[in-house]
Amino acid sequence: MEFSKEQLFDFYQTMATCRAFESRVSELFAAGKIPGFVHLSLGQEAIAAGVFACVEKDDKCGLHHRSHGEMIAKGGDINKMMAELFGKATGTCKGKGGSMHLADMDMGLLGANGILGAGFAIAAGAAFACRYNETNDITLCLFGDGQSNRGPLHESFNVAALWKLPIVWICENNGFGLSNPVKGHLATDNVSDRAAAYGMPGVTVDGNDVLAVYETTQEAVKRARRGDGPSLLEFKTWRWHGHFEGDPGLYKDPKDQEEWLKKDPIPRLGNMLIKKKYATQEDLDQMKAIGEAKIDAAVKFAEESPWPDASELYTDVYDRQL
Amino acid sequence: MQMTYAEAIRDGLRVELKRDPKVYLAGEDVGPFGGCFGVTAGLFDEFGPKRIVDTPISENFIVGHAVGSSACGLRPVVEVMFDDFITVCFDEFANQAAKVRYMFGGKAKVPMVCLTINGAGVGAAAQHSQSLEALLTHIPGLITVIPSTPADAKGLLIAAIRDDNPVIFYEHKQLLGVSEDVPEGDYTVPIGKADIKREGSDVTIVAWSWMVQKSLAAAEELAKDGISVEVLDPRTLVPLDKEAILKSVGKTGRLVIVQESCKTMGFGSEIAAIVAEEGLDLLNAPIIRVAAPNTPIPFSPVLEQEYIPSVEKIVAAVKSLF
Known part of the structure; x- marks a missing residue:
């Protein structure tokens, strides 16, 4: 597939912004400015950038709980996201959700989910609605390798294939379900091996190659839009940090970590851009700076935002006061 | 019709x-x-x-x-x-x-x-x-x-x-x-509104679902003994029409709660707690819960009949208050 310079720059910019966001969140968490649990996707940026370049604003997406990058790639408001992580009133969810429950319904982002595996059926329901409403919209469902072992996967994969729902199942295989390596939790070599059981295409691709991610997703999205049903895509990558911030990841083999750091998706694309003479190092530095500036602004916005009023505890439980 | x-x-x-x-x-x-x-x-x-x-x-x-x-x-x-x-x-x-x-x-x-x-x-x-x-x-x-x-x-x-x-x-x-x-066509019953299924003045029975029928049968029996029973059906448990319950207890001064489920932590416990907290001064007698025992539901018809709160048990519970 041929990519335009503009497309390639877009990929680079998205990855750079996601990297900047996650790096900053890591620092802020360590500094005690962000409460709770945060799960970062450092090293996995190519998947967010490649996947979300394939969909439109009205397409839906179910997320897991390592989803900051995906929110950014789908066009979520970075200021509001950061404010949400701080627990501020201006956050995406008014400070009631936090990192694990980020959502932006206007962008079709059906929410991160703290219950791994619950998102399969919810995303299938969104895909059901896409078709019921006779739109051309499709739904993506992103999940991790650890999550792939939950029972709702089976129910949802089966029904989605049976009904040919317009959905693409996307596994971000980052090597671990918390501390448990894939070899310790998965009976098959690949998550995508399971696709055959549901009569849908399944493919495993290098998740650190943004162009491969894009091409693979594009094909599955087209298939879903055509009404030919779901596909299962598995993007193999590596989680640079621990499961959550504060987890030093001592269960990782340092050699593996070192090898994967060398496969960093951002310089990988950057080197290609320079080699093809599409970009200079200055261009790349500038995109990095744009990402950083967005995060600077987001942190400022979050820090200056008010805390929710205590009365907010009691609102939004129901549509009315019962 | x-x-x-x-x-x-x-x-x-x-x-x-x-x-x-x-x-x-x-x-x-x-x-x-x-x-x-x-x-x-x-x-x-x-x-x-x-x-x-x-x-x-x-x-x-x-x-x-x-x-x-x-x-x-x-x-x-x-x-x-x-x-x-x-x-x-x-x-x-x-x-x-x-x-x-x-x-x-x-x-x-x-x-x-x-x-x-x-x-x-x-x-x-x-x-x-x-x-x-x-x-x-x-x-x-x-x-x-x-x-x-x-x-x-x-x-x-x-x-x-x-x-x-x-x-x-x-x-x-x-x-x-x-x-x-049943009325034909379109009508709604408001969610959160209890209904008095039988008016009475000596004791209030709060019951829902099948237990309303059992309680009405018990009320009929008790009337023969000169005990006037009010049967209140909350119809919805959340939201609960606690004003209606308190009002009825205020009128009768006695409360029996009939539930088909096991006694421990059934919804009757919540109703008893509400009346104890907010209406203790309305009561002339202790609150009684008639409920199933804390056992699984048995198969044999003889055992199952023993399990289900019966009209006789409701009658006996009410009489114990006088």
Whole structure:
């Protein structure tokens, strides 16, 4: 597939912004400015950038709980996201959700989910609605390798294939379900091996190659839009940090970590851009700076935002006061 | 017109399916088979496969997909075939449907209804007979509707489908064939409004679902002994019409709560606690709960009859207060 310079720059910019966001969140968490649990996707940026370049604003997406990058790639408001992580009133969810429950319904982002595996059926329901409403919209469902072992996967994969729902199942295989390596939790070599059981295409691709991610997703999205049903895509990558911030990841083999750091998706694309003479190092530095500036602004916005009023505890439980 | 409880529910579904194209019904065997208890008979022929959807045996999917489709603008009515099976998909109720609105800061809603059926007395033993209505009342964000008459069932179901919150709607096996005059066409019974099923002055019995019938029979018996019983049916447990309960207890000075489920932590415990907290000075006698024992539900008809709160037990409980 041929990519335009503009497309390639877009990929680079998205990855750079996601990297900047996650790096900053890591620092802020360590500094005690962000409460709770945060799960970062450092090293996995190519998947967010490649996947979300394939969909439109009205397409839906179910997320897991390592989803900051995906929110950014789908066009979520970075200021509001950061404010949400701080627990501020201006956050995406008014400070009631936090990192694990980020959502932006206007962008079709059906929410991160703290219950791994619950998102399969919810995303299938969104895909059901896409078709019921006779739109051309499709739904993506992103999940991790650890999550792939939950029972709702089976129910949802089966029904989605049976009904040919317009959905693409996307596994971000980052090597671990918390501390448990894939070899310790998965009976098959690949998550995508399971696709055959549901009569849908399944493919495993290098998740650190943004162009491969894009091409693979594009094909599955087209298939879903055509009404030919779901596909299962598995993007193999590596989680640079621990499961959550504060987890030093001592269960990782340092050699593996070192090898994967060398496969960093951002310089990988950057080197290609320079080699093809599409970009200079200055261009790349500038995109990095744009990402950083967005995060600077987001942190400022979050820090200056008010805390929710205590009365907010009691609102939004129901549509009315019962 | 004269309708059974099952027919009234079907009629309520029909009213809403006709009125709102976003309403659809999905569940196990709800289609051509007409539902395990015949409640949805004929709807498939009338509304077709888009609106009346048979699903595989996949409760996580059934409830989870409704969270997704309702968040995307549809108004699903799903069925979990037996109350006992709610435990299979507890996450979808407790962590998903109940919390979406709150976690996402009020920017998403889940207007879904889940029909289910509870109740002992048909020899269905331990896993098809329970009355677990109290379980989900503990989770803020859900509404629990549990009608005892055909007219209430139809009006409350229409109200439930129009409600913007997730609603669990309890049918009772023993009530399906009960018949009465039911208004034709479109009407609602307000959610959160109790109904006095029999007026009285000496003692208040609060009961719901099948236990309303048992309590009315007991009231008839007690009248012969000169005891005037008021039977109050809350009709919905969340929201609970506690003003109506307190008002009735204020009139009679005595409270007996009749519930079909196990005594410990049944919904009757909550009602007793509310009256103890807010109406202790209204009481002339201790509060009594008539409930099933803390055992699983046995198969043998002899044992099962011993399990179910009987008219005799209710009569004896009331008499013990005088």
